[in-house]
Amino acid sequence: MAGQLILGLTILVGVHEMGHMLSAKWFGMRVEKFAIGFPPKLFGKKIGETEYMIGAVPLGGFVKITGMIDESLDTEAMSQEPQPYEFRAKPAWQRLIVMLGGIIVNVLTGILIFTILTAKYGQSYLPASEVRFGVVPSKLGEEIGFRKGDKIVKINGRPFEQFDDVYDPDVVMGNQSYYTVERNGQLLDIKLPTDFMDRLADNQKDPARFVEPLNPFEVGEVVAGRAAAKAGLQPGDRILRVGNQEINFFPELQQALKDNAGKATALLVQRNSQPITITANIEDEGTLGFMPKSLLQYSTKDYNFFEAIPAGASQAFGIVSNQVQAFGKIFRGEASASKSLGGPMAIAQTYGGTFNWIKFWTLTGMLSMVLAFMNLLPIPALDGGHVMFLTYEMVSGRKPSDKFLENSQKVGMALLLSLMVFVIFNDLFKTLF
DSSP states (O other): OHHHHHHHHHHHHHHHHHHHHHHHHHTTOOEEEEEEEEEEEEEEEEETTEEEEEEEEEEEEEEEETTOOOTTOOHHHHTSOOOTTSGGGSOHHHHHHHHHHHHHHHHHHHHHHHHHHHHHHOEEEOBGGGOTTOEEEOHHHHHHTOOTTOEEEEETTBOOSBGGGGGOHHHHTOSSOEEEEEETTEEEEEEOOTTHHHHHHHTTTSOSOSEEEOOOEEEEEEOTTSHHHHHTOOTTOEEEEETTEEOOSHHHHHHHHHHTTTSEEEEEEEETTEEEEEEEEOOTTSOOSEEEEEOSOOEEEOOOHHHHHHHHHHHHHHHHHHHHHHHHHHHTTSSOHHHHOOOHHHHHHHHOSSOOHHHHHHHHHHHHHHHHHHHTSSOTTSHHHHHHHHHHHHHHSOOOOHHHHHHHHHHHHHHHHHHHHHHHHHHHHHHHO
8 A cells, every 4th residue: 555655646646846946947047956755855866957855755846946935935045036947037928837837647547547548448337227226225225225136227317328427526415415216116216315425524534435236246356365265266166145135236245254254154055057165264354355356247438549538538537526525515514624624644544555557547537637736735835825916917917026935935824834734634543433
């Protein structure tokens, strides 16, 4: 988890700060430092006028541009007459491009990642028509009205083609969203409660979604050294029973394993059309250690590279749209900040403890767009704060005083440090409790 988090952040922080540095150098500004990670310095090398550094705290980075009021608060240099190579000596439009440089590169990085993934792998999806056995709800799903075997036929009154549309953020975060299900030959509407986002966040220790397809399966990849491998499970096996509980679908297996967590349990397995019984020491987490292979028929939509560009861009900007909606709910009091915001530990847990190429790059692309969005927020000390003041200067023709910018930077840094402390302790609290 830590390795993937550090690698992902290093890539994203590197390209973000490179966007600032290259645009600054393009306009003839002097760049004193380019750092990935925060001090203390682990390694540094000066090339030309710029010192390139690696810091010991891999949760960010910075570029020090001469003549710019930033987190270094170098007020002594600002008291002298501006030199032609300084940030403050350049026209406002050039300074604006420099401040937007990191955000622009993060957006382009996100689009590029999703474009390449889409061109190489296409978009795999489960057709809604293939979920012919219906769904199984989690505890949260049952609370809002779903029952095992319900077949979702409409979302907000409209038919849908891909089952993942059930989890569409526009639906989940909508104010009056509802699902139409077929149950025992009757159609029923299930409305999402207004506090659904908070209840989803409360459900984070149960990784299951609020509904999952009833999914017939067989054993796929078996992880070496885990309970499945030790018990002798093989790819292609069908698990028919766990203890005395009959198994037809993967969610039923998950529940049966939780019920027998930490116990030696008999498994009835079908292998090459023959039933056999094996004993597995189910892990304390209620797992065996194999990847299930769905027996539902997934479809894949293929794209060439040029077709993948708009599809990748749509995926990337969809993430920004989701962020805007989520923040809107927080500010309107419809969602709790403590439940909705996550820090480094939450990100690391999302990456997971094993490396998966597609998952790593998908999450890194998502983080690139989130980083761009967060940096554009009009908070002093973030790029968005500088953009706000530069926009004011360009519109009004009046530049804010250096003293005002310095004090704004201090306020912004205090806000950011407070936010960092909040999300880190919030991560710890959610993990431990």
